[in-house]
Amino acid sequence: MSPRQTTPTQDLMRGVWKENPVLIQMLGLCPALAVTNTVMNAIAMSAATTFVLLGSSLLISLLKNHIPKEVRISAYILIIATFVTVVDFSLNALAPLVHKELGAFIALIVCNCMILARQEAFASKQRVGRSLLDAVGTSAGFTIALLMMGISREVLGNGTFLGVNVMGPHFEPWIIMILPPGAYFAIGFILLGVGYWQERKQPPTKRPRDWPHGVRSSTGPADSRRERQVA
Amino acid sequence: MGDLLFIFVSALVINNFTLALFLGLCPFMGVSARVATAVRLGMANIFIMLITALCAWFLNTYILENMPYLRLISFIVIIASLVQITEVTIKKISPKLFRELGIFLPLITTNCAILGLAIFQTNRGYDFAQGMVFALGAGLGVTLALVLMASIRERLQFSSVPSLAKGVGMVMILAGSLSLAFMGFAGLFSA
Numbered sequence: 001m002s003p004r005q006t007t008p009t010q011d012l013m014r015g016v017w018k019e020n021p022v023l024i025q026m027l028g029l030c031p032a033l034a035v036t037n038t039v040m041n042a043i044a045m046s047a048a049t050t051f052v053l054l055g056s057s058l059l060i061s062l063l064k065n066h067i068p069k070e071v072r073i074s075a076y077i078l079i080i081a082t083f084v085t086v087v088d089f090s091l092n093a094l095a096p097l098v099h100k101e102l103g104a105f106i107a108l109i110v111c112n113c114m115i116l117a118r119q120e121a122f123a124s125k126q127r128v129g130r131s132l133l134d135a136v137g138t139s140a141g142f143t144i145a146l147l148m149m150g151i152s153r154e155v156l157g158n159g160t161f162l163g164v165n166v167m168g169p170h171f172e173p174w175i176i177m178i179l180p181p182g183a184y185f186a187i188g189f190i191l192l193g194v195g196y197w198q199e200r201k202q203p204p205t206k207r208p209r210d211w212p213h214g215v216r217s218s219t220g221p222a223d224s225r226r227e228r229q230v231a
Numbered sequence: 232m233g234d235l236l237f238i239f240v241s242a243l244v245i246n247n248f249t250l251a252l253f254l255g256l257c258p259f260m261g262v263s264a265r266v267a268t269a270v271r272l273g274m275a276n277i278f279i280m281l282i283t284a285l286c287a288w289f290l291n292t293y294i295l296e297n298m299p300y301l302r303l304i305s306f307i308v309i310i311a312s313l314v315q316i317t318e319v320t321i322k323k324i325s326p327k328l329f330r331e332l333g334i335f336l337p338l339i340t341t342n343c344a345i346l347g348l349a350i351f352q353t354n355r356g357y358d359f360a361q362g363m364v365f366a367l368g369a370g371l372g373v374t375l376a377l378v379l380m381a382s383i384r385e386r387l388q389f390s391s392v393p394s395l396a397k398g399v400g401m402v403m404i405l406a407g408s409l410s411l412a413f414m415g416f417a418g419l420f421s422a
Contacts, residue, residue, distance in 0.1 A: 026260065026399055030343050034253035074311060081304045089300060104350045107303055111343035113257060180251045181414065184407030191400035199395065 011130050015138035021114040022145035023194050028114035032146055033183040035105050039162050042150025043143075044098045048087045048106055050139035053115050054132065055083040057123040061131035064124050076119045077110065084109045114142065152186050153177045235364045237420060238357075242368030245417055248344050249376035250410040255344030259377060259406070260399060269381035271331055273374025277367065279339050280348055282313055284366035287349040288359050306349045314339055344373055379409060 006014075021027045031049065036042045056079050060067075067075045088106050091099045099106065109115070118138050123131040154160060157177030159167035167173075176182045248254045255276075262268050286309050295302055318336050322329045329336075339345060348369055352362050383405055392401060 029256045029260070030253050033256065074308075077307055077311065078304065081307050085300055085303050088303070104347060104354065107350050108254070108343050108347055110303060110307055111346050176411070179414065180253070181407045181410040183253065184403050184410055188400050188403030188407060191398065191403060192395060195395050195398055195400055 008130065008133055011133040012137045015134065015141040016144065017141065020141040020145060021117075021138055022142060023148075023191065025114075025117075027117055028112045028142060029187070030108065031105055031112060032142075032149055033187060035102050036146055036149035036153055036183065036186075037157070037178040038154045039147070039150040040098070041101055042146040044091075044095075044102060045105065046139070046143035046146050048091065048102075049109055049112065049115070049142055051087055052080060052083045052109050052112075053118065053135045053139050053142075055086075056080045056115060056119060057131045057135035058128065060119050061123040061126060061128045067124075072124065073116075073120070076116060076124075080115055080119075081110050114138065148190055149183070149186055152190070153182055157182060235360060238361055239364045239368040240419065242365050243372045243375070244413060245419060247372040247376055247413055248347065248369050249373055250406065250413045252347070254347040255342050255373055258342060259380065260402060263377055263380040263402070264384055266378060266381045266385060269377040270374070273370070273377050275336055275339060276342070276344070276373050277370030279310075279314060279317065279345055280366040280370040280373075281363065282317065283310055283345050283349055284352060284362045286313060287352055288357070288362045291353055302353065303350075306346060310345055310349070344369070376409070380406065383409075 015021060019025060022029065022032045028049075031045050035045045056076070059079055060076060063075075084107060087109070088099075091102075091106060118134060122134045126134070151161065154162075155166060156174045157179075159165055159171045159173045174182070177186065242248070246252055249256070249259050258272055258276075262272050287306060290302075290305055290309065295305060314337060318329075321336070348366060352365060357365055380402070384402070387401075387405075
């Protein structure tokens with residue numbers, strides 16, 4: 001894909017839903033599952049990840065001509081790790097309670113493959129403005145996915161939204177939803193919903209065959225279109 | 232001794248890295264389609280985890296005492312170079328094992344379970360023996376989860392599931408059931 005093919009609006013909107021990093025591309029699943037037991041945690045995690053993604057996209061697209069191709073992945077990881085350290089220590093100073101809730105998962109933003117994927121696929125090839133737009137869109141998509149998880153888990157598991165009771169006094173909370181299995185169930189059902197939505201959108205005759213998981217259809221119109229945009 | 236046993240069992244089943252702490256989900260989703268590959272990846276994981284625990288303990292004890300802000304960066308660099316060194320060494324010593332591990336070895340660098348291990352070990356202030364036992368337990372736990380998942384998915388290939396549920400959604404719900412089962416271990420050490 002040559003750099004001029006997409007418009008700035010496409011750069012911005014692509015990550016929000018059509019190529020949502022968590023729900024469609026399955027990147028960054030660990031934080032999406034681990035720290036979404038309350039809406040507040042989901043918001044804090046999204047904010048931290050947004051900062052890291054914006055910062056590293058900016059720096060990497062500025063430095064793209066100075067980073068040797070052979071060591072680029074290591075260089076990206078080091079840049080990301082620097083921003084994560086900044087977030088880790090700032091959050092510890094500004095909001096120690098939130099930092100305690102999120103625990104090691106702030107530090108583990110380094111391993112969020114969503115961030116590295118955006119750097120490798122986009123920021124290292126594009127101009128600064130475009131990279132920032134892409135980072136904003138991807139962060140928005142990440143935030144949407146985390147909020148979907150956080151809201152469904154907190155409302156069902158605790159009967160509250162941001163600590164405010166929304167389900168009435170006679171609601172028996174589904175405790176399981178705020179425990180680890182609930183995270184898997186929530187993301188599982190959300191993914192099934194997304195799959196249903198994608199299937200509905202395709203004209204019935206042009207549906208790609210059912211491939212086993214991990215194998216990409218080379219004939220399906222939707223899949224090849226998505227692959228071109230990712231590349 | 233009881234302390235070490237507790238750390239081991241806790242990392243193995245009670246706080247299983249994959250099913251309770253959500254670490255290392257990418258390989259869990261990506262390479263859990265066949266049991267044979269799952270076992271190999273698990274072995275590679277255990278190996279790297281043990282070496283990482285050793286290095287993290289060394290760094291924490293002798294070098295990074297007064298520099299917590301450099302911890303994350305040092306860990307990431309150490310893990311990346313460790314994986315590289317291990318790869319070269321295995322290639323030299325046992326080309327057969329190297330071929331069997333294939334692409335999984337370099338991919339371990341970006342596995343959050345490894346970095347998570349180093350961070351947990353630091354936060355909990357484990358000494359050398361505790362760190363090694365923790366790494367062994369965590370590695371075996373990851374392997375256990377991978378093998379269980381791969382076994383279920385191998386059986387699943389012969390059953391008819393709706394086309395909608397053939398993707399990752401189904402795997403997630405299965406993982407939820409596994410996680411539910413593993414919660415039963417939580418009462419193991421309550422007394």
